Amino acid sequence: MSWTEERVEVLKKLWAEGHSASQIAKQLGGVTRNAVIGKVHRLGLSGRATPSRPVKRPPRLARPKPRIRPDGVSPATETNLDETRIRRSDQDAIVSALQPAPVADGEAATILTLRDSMCKWPIGDPADPKFAFCGRKSDCGPYCSEHAKVAFQPQRKRDRKRNDDEAYARRIAG
């Protein structure tokens, strides 16, 4: 999306009305709040009033520049792809753990709406357009309390009594 004359007008208007950069970005669509802020500065209309922020920062020095490489591989992602890959046997375990799980109740998050504080339990086939995440409030970890139970099944002796399992589930559930 480019800064057409209309879009700039909308930007000016909303900015003058006191909307935040992210609000303006959302309304315009196709731009991030960074883009909006950048444009605001280029238009020379930064700092409307003083939102109670004296902010005198010593001039920022040259950015250390850990930018992503031209090949598109982020430095952090570059190594240890092996650790991310799921082995076949683990897949089977995950799939079986998944069986009782996909709670279809209420809200599921998409990759776009999933927040850090939301349960990241996958629901459905990742290849499916309808693939989603559980999305309920996560409970200390990446999952909601319900999914945490099945996600973090410990290794245990097969011939233990069910009582032990229930005690364990109660303990990790808080």
Add this chain to the structure above:
DNA sequence: CCCTGATTCGC
């Protein structure tokens, strides 16, 4: 954690 604007600089 969520958010805000400000700045730098590779593109």
Add this chain to the structure above:
DNA sequence: GCGAATCAGG
């Protein structure tokens, strides 16, 4: 000119 990454702060 553009905007992601980063910073500094609420």
